[in-house]
Amino acid sequence: MSGRVTIRDLARAAGVSVSTASKALNDNGRMADETRARIKRIASEIGFRPNALARGLLSSRSFTVGLLTNDTYGRFTLPVMAGISEALVDHGVSVFLCAIEDDPALGKIHVDAMLDKQVDGIIATGKRVDRSLPVDLAGLPVPVVYAFTAGTPDSVTFTADDAQGAGLATAWLREIGRRRLAHVTGPEDFASVRERAFAFASEAGGNAPILYGVWSESWGHEAVARLWDDGGERPDGIFCGNDQIARGVIDALRERGVKVPGDVAVIGFDNWEILAQQTRPPLTTVDMNLKELGREAGLMVLSLAEGRTVEPGLRKLPCKLVVRQSCGGARYA
Amino acid sequence: MSGRVTIRDLARAAGVSVSTASKALNDNGRMADETRARIKRIASEIGFRPNALARGLLSSRSFTVGLLTNDTYGRFTLPVMAGISEALVDHGVSVFLCAIEDDPALGKIHVDAMLDKQVDGIIATGKRVDRSLPVDLAGLPVPVVYAFTAGTPDSVTFTADDAQGAGLATAWLREIGRRRLAHVTGPEDFASVRERAFAFASEAGGNAPILYGVWSESWGHEAVARLWDDGGERPDGIFCGNDQIARGVIDALRERGVKVPGDVAVIGFDNWEILAQQTRPPLTTVDMNLKELGREAGLMVLSLAEGRTVEPGLRKLPCKLVVRQSCGGARYA
DNA sequence: TCACTATGGGAAAAGGTTTTCTCATGTCGA
DNA sequence: TCGACATGAGAAAACCTTTTCCCATAGTGA
Numbered sequence: 001m002s003g004r005v006t007i008r009d010l011a012r013a014a015g016v017s018v019s020t021a022s023k024a025l026n027d028n029g030r031m032a033d034e035t036r037a038r039i040k041r042i043a044s045e046i047g048f049r050p051n052a053l054a055r056g057l058l059s060s061r062s063f064t065v066g067l068l069t070n071d072t073y074g075r076f077t078l079p080v081m082a083g084i085s086e087a088l089v090d091h092g093v094s095v096f097l098c099a100i101e102d103d104p105a106l107g108k109i110h111v112d113a114m115l116d117k118q119v120d121g122i123i124a125t126g127k128r129v130d131r132s133l134p135v136d137l138a139g140l141p142v143p144v145v146y147a148f149t150a151g152t153p154d155s156v157t158f159t160a161d162d163a164q165g166a167g168l169a170t171a172w173l174r175e176i177g178r179r180r181l182a183h184v185t186g187p188e189d190f191a192s193v194r195e196r197a198f199a200f201a202s203e204a205g206g207n208a209p210i211l212y213g214v215w216s217e218s219w220g221h222e223a224v225a226r227l228w229d230d231g232g233e234r235p236d237g238i239f240c241g242n243d244q245i246a247r248g249v250i251d252a253l254r255e256r257g258v259k260v261p262g263d264v265a266v267i268g269f270d271n272w273e274i275l276a277q278q279t280r281p282p283l284t285t286v287d288m289n290l291k292e293l294g295r296e297a298g299l300m301v302l303s304l305a306e307g308r309t310v311e312p313g314l315r316k317l318p319c320k321l322v323v324r325q326s327c328g329g330a331r332y333a
Numbered sequence: 334m335s336g337r338v339t340i341r342d343l344a345r346a347a348g349v350s351v352s353t354a355s356k357a358l359n360d361n362g363r364m365a366d367e368t369r370a371r372i373k374r375i376a377s378e379i380g381f382r383p384n385a386l387a388r389g390l391l392s393s394r395s396f397t398v399g400l401l402t403n404d405t406y407g408r409f410t411l412p413v414m415a416g417i418s419e420a421l422v423d424h425g426v427s428v429f430l431c432a433i434e435d436d437p438a439l440g441k442i443h444v445d446a447m448l449d450k451q452v453d454g455i456i457a458t459g460k461r462v463d464r465s466l467p468v469d470l471a472g473l474p475v476p477v478v479y480a481f482t483a484g485t486p487d488s489v490t491f492t493a494d495d496a497q498g499a500g501l502a503t504a505w506l507r508e509i510g511r512r513r514l515a516h517v518t519g520p521e522d523f524a525s526v527r528e529r530a531f532a533f534a535s536e537a538g539g540n541a542p543i544l545y546g547v548w549s550e551s552w553g554h555e556a557v558a559r560l561w562d563d564g565g566e567r568p569d570g571i572f573c574g575n576d577q578i579a580r581g582v583i584d585a586l587r588e589r590g591v592k593v594p595g596d597v598a599v600i601g602f603d604n605w606e607i608l609a610q611q612t613r614p615p616l617t618t619v620d621m622n623l624k625e626l627g628r629e630a631g632l633m634v635l636s637l638a639e640g641r642t643v644e645p646g647l648r649k650l651p652c653k654l655v656v657r658q659s660c661g662g663a664r665y666a
Numbered sequence: 667t668c669a670c671t672a673t674g675g676g677a678a679a680a681g682g683t684t685t686t687c688t689c690a691t692g693t694c695g696a
Numbered sequence: 697t698c699g700a701c702a703t704g705a706g707a708a709a710a711c712c713t714t715t716t717c718c719c720a721t722a723g724t725g726a
Contacts, residue, residue, distance in 0.1 A: 074407045
């Protein structure tokens with residue numbers, strides 16, 4: 001009688017046994033349709049909702065998954081999280097979010113806590129596709145899915161197709177008539193940087209310049225300085241490794257009096273909306289579909305939790321190009 | 334025998350009964366110290382961890398809280414979440430994150446799911462202090478704490494002290510010798526905008542201009558245009574309503590050849606690090622201590638869940654000033 | 667030797683739900 | 697009228713842990 005209404009209260013109110021009440025609600029067992037309907041009606045009248053703890057104890061399914069991340073700013077984690085949540089809420093599944101920074105001890109604490117709470121599965125995500133979280137998720141008693149972070153070879157891993165995304169951007173620049181392309185991107189030790197650069201080179205030609213640097217606006221500035229001041233041929237189309245760099249590039253071009261998109265078209269990467277939309281002009285950029293990626297990861301971990309067996313391996317999800325004004329207006333809009 | 338090791342396995346391994354095993358682990362009951370130590374040792378050897386579901390069923394504590402938010406980009410939610418998580422992980426509590434956008438139906442679904450899972454409490458957070466979430470949290474069977482979103486009058490609500498933060502910024506501008514101050518901020522229908530503006534006016538003097546607009550960089554640009562082109566006295570210190578506006582202001586000043594911080598000192602609000610640090614020069618800004626706010630909210634909801642009774646009401650936590658270069662270098666650094 | 671107490675440890679109930687098994691009643695065909 | 701069978705619904709076990717109550721055994725004092 002602790003305030004919460006249990007199935008015993010329901011049984012008493014309906015004048016049936018606890019087992020009949022349970023069967024009525026779950027469409028189990030045999031019983032008169034009238035009885036079933038009456039019990040369901042009374043259940044909703046008295047506001048009965050089954051205790052998920054008790055149910056989970058029995059079914060060894062807690063309808064709970066854990067999301068582990070080391071992405072502090074949440075730039076990548078939030079869309080992934082949104083996708084997971086959206087996909088799983090229909091199945092009655094809730095998500096534990098655990099930010100573990102890069103602290104192995106903290107990671108272990110959170111993983112243990114999740115296991116204690118009998119999560120149905122764990123999704124690992126992060127800020128970098130070629131690094132793994134500082135915690136070992138192999139051999140856990142629950143399924144683990146990796147999304148936008150490195151997984152073990154025999155695990156299921158989702159990631160964005162960097163090469164395809166970079167190809168999309170480069171092809172677009174060519175399609176709108178730009179011929180002198182350049183790529184300004186992040187540190188070469190990022191796998192995605194290398195993949196994007198390779199795809200760019202394939203599409204733009206081997207002698208199109210590729211400038212590696214860091215993930216910051218100021219590097220965008222500096223890269224423009226190099227491209228404009230070192231006497232080489234100046235580009236009319238720049239594909240940037242992320243939106244921050246693109247922002248720096250655009251600001252630097254404006255400061256030099258170079259028109260965007262008139263003289264130079266610029267494309268970013270990430271579609272970090274709050275930045276891409278505020279850039280002047282708003283940024284055409286590659287969207288990694290992280291929400292969709294989260295959705296797939298969520299459904300996958302649920303499948304695994306339900307016992308379905310799937311082929312392990314890396315699954316690359318396609319990127320899409322979001323056309324704004326930094327390339328000269330929406331062509332398809 | 335489903336792979337997971339239960340207390341029965343432990344009891345069998347130790348040659349004692351289940352109840353003895355339980356008592357040994359929880360330092361309950363009377364037993365030989367040697368027995369207790371032996372059981373604990375065996376428990377850790379075989380990797381026994383109590384099933385939180387079963388434990389929760391008994392204690393009606395799930396060691397779980399729900400965090401409800403409508404802040405899509407997570408700019409405010411993430412620090413709050415980090416604070417909550419940090420404060421509660423020590424207590425073995427995990428956090429469900431539920432992003433409900435502004436959808437009442439979705440909100441209800443998530444709240445129901447959390448209640449089904451017997452959360453010990455709910456923390457509501459958002460993106461705006463004077464709006465409440467699109468879901469009614471009154472009369473729930475678990476404690477509710479509001480953090481950075483509007484709560485009911487008889488609830489416990491945490492928020493940042495906007496007036497104090499604005500006072501901090503304005504006083505700092507005066508302290509570094511600026512005398513012609515202006516305030517460029519967001520829409521006047523935000524309570525925090527009004528509070529900050531009032532505090533600014535008190536400190537800067539009643540005829541210091543206050544420009545209301547929207548939360549965007551482009552408004553920052555436009556505001557500078559107005560201040561510089563309408564023939565009035567030009568400011569030498571601008572306090573902005575958020576970091577995005579400050580960014581726009583700084584960019585606009587640079588385009589006009591006005592030096593920051595030489596000619597004009599600029600202060601932002603929010604300390605949205607990824608933006609504030611990338612601004613050139615890096616932005617001096619007011620930090621609302623959202624992480625601390627989350628920590629307090631987490632501890633509060635835990636207290637309430639444990640039955641402690643606290644005085645309801647609004648609790649304002651102080652802001653702090655983060656000094657970077659947009660005001661002329663760190664004075665205390 | 668007896669009654670009593672302290673000590674160490676076990677049995678069982680409780681928490682809320684689901685599922686399997688069992689039972690009672692009624693209906694039908696032979 | 698009897699057996700077979702379908703139908704409706706209840707009893708009990710199971711999930712795992714904690715806690716209360718109880719029972720042996722040994723030790724102590726009279």
